[in-house]
Amino acid sequence: xxxxxxxxxxxxxxxxxxxxxxxxxxxxxxxxxxxxxxxxxxxxxxxxxxxxxxxxxxxxxxxxxxxxxxxxxxxxxxxxxxxxxxxxxxxxxxxxxxxxxxxxxxxxxxxxxxx
Amino acid sequence: xxxxxxxxxxxxxxxxxxxxxxxxxxxxxxxxxxxxxxxxxxxxxxxxxxxxxxxxxxxxxxxxxxxxxxxxxxxxxxxxxxxxxxxxxxxxxxxxxxxxxxxxxxxxxx
Numbered sequence: 001x002x003x004x005x006x007x008x009x010x011x012x013x014x015x016x017x018x019x020x021x022x023x024x025x026x027x028x029x030x031x032x033x034x035x036x037x038x039x040x041x042x043x044x045x046x047x048x049x050x051x052x053x054x055x056x057x058x059x060x061x062x063x064x065x066x067x068x069x070x071x072x073x074x075x076x077x078x079x080x081x082x083x084x085x086x087x088x089x090x091x092x093x094x095x096x097x098x099x100x101x102x103x104x105x106x107x108x109x110x111x112x113x114x115x
Numbered sequence: 116x117x118x119x120x121x122x123x124x125x126x127x128x129x130x131x132x133x134x135x136x137x138x139x140x141x142x143x144x145x146x147x148x149x150x151x152x153x154x155x156x157x158x159x160x161x162x163x164x165x166x167x168x169x170x171x172x173x174x175x176x177x178x179x180x181x182x183x184x185x186x187x188x189x190x191x192x193x194x195x196x197x198x199x200x201x202x203x204x205x206x207x208x209x210x211x212x213x214x215x216x217x218x219x220x221x222x223x224x225x
Contacts, residue, residue: 031211042119042203042215043158050211058212090157099146099207100165106157 002026004107006091012113013081021076021110023091031094031102032074033058034066036087037109043090049074050097081114088112117142119216121204127222132194136219138204139186147207148180148187153218154200161189163207191221199223 007022025032033048035058045058047066055066063085065077074093078085091107098104122137138148147165151158162171164180164187171178175194180187191198201218208214 033213035215040217042121042205042217044215045212048211056211059214097207097211098149099209099211099213103160103163104149104213106159108156 004091004093004105006089006107006110008110009108010111012115013078014115015082017081019078019081021078021089021091021112023074023076023107024072025093025105026072027093027095027105028071029093029095029105030071031096031098031104032068033092033098033104034064034074034076035090035092036060036085037090038087046076046089078112083114086112086114117206117208117214119204119206119214121202121216121219123219124217125220125222127224128194129224130194130196132223133190133192134194134221136189136191136202136204136221137186138188138216140204140206140214140216141185142206142208142214144209145182145206146209149205149207149213150178150187150189151203151205152200153203158203161202194223196223196225 034046035043049055049068089110094102094104096102150161162178167182205215
């Protein structure tokens with residue numbers, strides 16, 4: 001198993017550009033989520049999904065879109081990048097609910113810089 | 116507004132010392148308390164606590180939850196340099212969201 005994979009590892013964007021951060025898992029996990037981590041901060045939940053076709057907003061959803069058309073993939077779209085979105089982005093997945101029963105596994109992260 | 120507060124934010128100790136990391140929370144619809152360790156990259160899971168007073172242990176690490184006073188502690192005994200990391204506390208809510216604290220950065224001196 002590759003676990004949770006994220007691409008790209010690094011990305012530099014200009015203000016106003018759009019892009020998609022990719023996240024995939026090969027563990028047949030139902031729950032997937034996106035976090036951002038800024039210096040001196042913990043992780044903040046952007047969006048999450050409890051299964052294919054179901055997504056919901058986390059703490060900081062503004063400026064980001066997600067969709068979950070398959071169990072394996074959970075892409076995060078930045079609609080119009082802003083410098084405030086400069087951050088490290090982590091995708092995570094778990095078999096069931098990470099709040100109740102199951103361990104959440106994190107991907108290696110994508111470091112995004114918006115100029 | 117939901118809050119998860121960790122203390123201290125930073126801690127430097129010598130190898131062999133015992134450390135206690137604190138986590139207090141004010142979160143609606145509490146379901147569980149989670150501890151993660153973050154070294155260079157992605158966080159890795161340590162513990163999930165759902166019941167008060169029941170200690171969870173893994174080697175030199177242990178954790179306990181007090182749901183009445185709304186806090187948890189993470190203890191590390193006989194620390195080693197490999198324990199140097201950021202330790203993240205998080206609360207899982209019944210709506211499946213997870214709220215993280217800012218973390219405690221622990222540095223172990225040889």
